Amino acid sequence: MSSQYTRDQAICMAFYVVYTDENMKIYKKKIEELDSFEICWTEVDIQEKRQLIELVTEGQAKQFINEVFSPKEHENEELYSKQTVSTAYVYEIVKQHTVFFGSRTAQSFATWCRNKKVDFLTSKEKKGKKISRDLFILDERCYGKK
Incomplete structure (x- = not known):
């Protein structure tokens, strides 16, 4: 079963906070205060297996x-x-x-x-x-x- 997240939930995930209405208000405002910051996805699916990343430095x-x-x-x-x-x-x-x-x-x-x-x-x-x-x-x- 796949777990899909909304844009609002993804905002909370980006700040490592639990998704609540209060946190949404706080962190949505923080994003608005950042210049040239944009959420680049509409859904996040962390159930899907990801390709390994290779760090070089x-x-x-x-x-x-x-x-x-x-x-x-x-x-x-x-x-x-x-x-x-x-x-x-x-x-x-x-x-x-x-x-x-x-x-x-x-x-x-x-x-x-x-x-x-x-x-x-x-x-x-x-x-x-x-x-x-x-x-x-x-x-x-x-x-x-x-």
Whole structure:
């Protein structure tokens, strides 16, 4: 079953907030205040499987990681779910979308993340058999190309 979103719901999704009448008023006004900003779609279908994106720069990779693996709770629970994951798990997802992490080890990826001050590292570590963190992870249907 496909889930179609209206333009108004897409506006709320763009700001990572729950769709409510109040949020619609607030964020519609914010969009109107932006110069030369336009919503480029009329419907959003996140149920559809997306084509993998391939990030080619370290800046793109950092932005991707910060959007997909967030230490902060997001209001839109349809897009983000709280999960406990290891840095190795983050690495496995990220290397599927980059051209330059494929040959690195999980340890060298962790060092790169530390050096680049990637946001998910600010989440408190949970010690155990493996070190893990509670993160809010973007649903995989939302990243990639149509």
